[in-house]
Amino acid sequence: xxxxxxxxxxxxxxxxxxxxxxxxxxxxxxxxxxxxxxxxxxxxxxxxxxxxxxxxxxxxxxxxxxxxxxxxxxxxxxxxxxxxxxxxxxxxxxxxxxxxxxxxxxxxxxxxxxxxxxxxxxxxxxxxxxxxxxxxxxxxxxxxxxxxxxxxxxxxxxxxxxxxxxxxxxxxxxxxxxxxxxxxxxxxxxxxxxxxxxxxxxxxxxxxxxxxxxxxxxxxxxxxxxxxxxxxxxxxxxxxxxxxxxxxxxxxxxxxxxxxxxxxxxxxx
Numbered sequence: 719x720x721x722x723x724x725x726x727x728x729x730x731x732x733x734x735x736x737x738x739x740x741x742x743x744x745x746x747x748x749x750x751x752x753x754x755x756x757x758x759x760x761x762x763x764x765x766x767x768x769x770x771x772x773x774x775x776x777x778x779x780x781x782x783x784x785x786x787x788x789x790x791x792x793x794x795x796x797x798x799x800x801x802x803x804x805x806x807x808x809x810x811x812x813x814x815x816x817x818x819x820x821x822x823x824x825x826x827x828x829x830x831x832x833x834x835x836x837x838x839x840x841x842x843x844x845x846x847x848x849x850x851x852x853x854x855x856x857x858x859x860x861x862x863x864x865x866x867x868x869x870x871x872x873x874x875x876x877x878x879x880x881x882x883x884x885x886x887x888x889x890x891x892x893x894x895x896x897x898x899x900x901x902x903x904x905x906x907x908x909x910x911x912x913x914x915x916x917x918x919x920x921x922x923x924x925x926x927x928x929x930x931x932x933x934x935x936x937x938x939x940x941x942x943x944x945x946x947x948x949x950x951x952x953x954x955x956x957x958x959x960x961x962x963x964x965x966x967x968x969x970x971x972x973x974x975x976x977x978x979x980x981x982x983x984x985x986x987x
Contacts, residue, residue, distance in 0.1 A: 719756075720796075720799070720800070722799050722800060722803075723800070723803045723812070724757075724759075724803065724805075724812055725757075725758045725759075726755065726756060726757045726758070726799075726805065727755075727756050728753050728754065728755045728756065728767075728799060729753045729754045729767075730753065731751055731752075731753045731792050731795060731796065732751070732752055732753065733749065733750070733751050733752075733788055733792075734749060734750050734751075734752065735747075735749065738784075738785065738788060739785060741781070743781060743785075745776075745778075745780075745781050745784055748773065748776045749773075749775055749776060749784065749788065750771050750772060750773045750775075751771070751772040751773075751775075751788065751791060751792060751795070752769065752770065752771045752772070753769075753770055754766070754767035754768065754769055754770070755767055755768050755770055755799075755805070755806045755807065756768075757805060757807050760807050763807075764807060768806055768807050770806045772791055772795060774791070774853060774857065775787040775788050775791060775857075777857075777887045777888070777889070783861070786860070786861070787857060787860060787861070790856075790857075790860035790865070791856075791857075791860075794828065794856055794860075794865075797829065798811075798832065801829075802829070802832055802833065802836065804836075809849075810836070811832070811833075811835075811836030811837075821833040821834065821837075821869070821910060821913050821915045822913075822915055823868060823869065823870035823914075823915050823916070824868045824869075824870070825868065825869050825915060826865060826866045826867065826868065826869070827859060827864055827865060827866070827867045827868070827869050827872055827876075828855070828856050828859050828864075828865045828866075830869035830910055830915055831852060831855065831869075831906050831910075832852065834906045834907075834909040834910050834913075835848060835849070835852060835906060837909065838905075838906075838909050847898070847902065848902045848905070848906070851898070851899055851902045851903075854884045854887055854888060854899075855880060855884065855899070855903070857883075857884075857887055858880045858881075858883035858884045858887060859880060861883055862879055862880065862883055864876055864879075864880065869910060869915055869916055870915065870916055870917065872916070872920055873920055874920045874921070874923065874924055876920070877900075877903060877920055877921055877924060878924065881896060881899055881900070884899060892929075892930055893926075893927035893928055893929050893930050894929050894930065896926070896927045897926045897927060897929065900921055900924050900926060903921040904919060904921035904922050904924075907919040907920060907921050907922070945960075946960075
């Protein structure tokens, strides 16, 4: 067991497959890192600890890249647990503030972003979105060897290369994704600017890309007739619902709340 801040502890971080470091390891199946986290304050809810599984290395194309990324993810996770007080149960950084935990200009880039994220106390969808963005930024930084550059030395050119690397890691990468990453990086650097860890916000002046608007596909009259005929034979009640829904102009969430008392057949309302 590894002792952690706040009386917590964790088991050894292991990898599946067990022979992941071997030159004969297969990348045909997904890999993952796993361990158990124990919090004395959560003993009743998690008497056997919480199993944490880390994926995200499976986008790599070669064995060497995957092994490198796994080593980096283990290193990042241990740093989060031991030095930044990350608690997988609450999914928060709970390290008491001390001189060692305050971000400063010499703090490594990824560690500084993580500390800014933890100090900002984001909540709801923003918290989930930034956490997802950071996951890919970390992977890209490891592959580009930017993860340990002092945050004060990060320039827009570093971030542009990181964004390009994220585009190769993610299966789907559009102008909308690019702009979202720029926005959240700018927010995190804004917090670092408040701490005087950086002298300027390198993400602020990165130009956004033109967003792509996806046009909805519209059924042809012939396709509508085929659907109408099929649903009427398959399920008459479904067929009736489709007609009511189509002519109501309502959203599905709205039409599904309609009850008998809301319908006036005489007035056709």
